[in-house]
Amino acid sequence: MPYLKPYLIAGLQVSCMAYASAATAQSLPLPDKGRLLATGGVIQLEGAGGGGLTPWATITGYGSEDSYGVNAHITQVSTQDYRLQTAGVAVGIADKLEMSLSSQKFTGSLAPLDKLELQQDIVGIKLKVAGDLVTDQDNWQPQVAIGAMYKRNHAVKGLEALGITSVKQLGAVGDSGVDYYLSATKLILDQSLLINGTLRLSKANQMGLLGFGGDKRNHYQLLPEVSVGYLINRKLVAGLEYRSKPQNLAVDNEKAYYDAFLAWFPSKAVSLTLAYAHLGDITVFNPKNQRGWYLSLQIGN
Structure with missing residues (x-):
């Protein structure tokens, strides 16, 4: 029955693939969740582990140096005139390496930008290079990490009547x-205090949602970011954040971001962050300081 031969070969291939997948699943250990509650931080607006506005030197998830952690998040920020939605996934490996993938969607609600829609995708990587957040309690050494975020902006929607379909038509160069960033995070358990400082090299306008570089300037700038958190108890953290911004575009008098946040960690499987954020001016078309609520849900291990 030679006509059965292709089907037999195909069936054998499928069986082998199924067996290999099962063997791989059995050999891959489950995450050990070996780190202390809240030490992975939450997920910030661009998908990296840390605070809400700025990345920290922490590695996302609760996997120890012999394991890994994976999480997913969804975040929404709503101001008077705009809404920003972010969703993504991140993985932390051996408490050393973090990789993330996220997508941002920014929409307007007030004329003339009530139909505006901007989107971008972000791929991130972070590597811990020194220190340990928990074990370095008897010295000054912070945990230190370096990271990078590649951002790709989609076409501009909602401004077709004005002939605008790209951020380059708003003055962006790319x-x-x-x-690129360097973060240092120090946890002082005796004082229930967490301090983070980040230095970022960036040309991104409004995190990249309005492109990169501009008609005013087109070079990398060194931008400081600061976070301070107080551990009210082992499940609740309150804090403040500040993030400086560039001013590359004539149409956007970009201002610094800052917020006050409260992060709740009921378990290692879920966290919820609530913040009140101040995002400054977004464009000259709606020239007012944008303020509003930030809400983020993270689930994982």
């Missing part, structure tokens, strides 16, 4: 770019 629609993609890379942010």
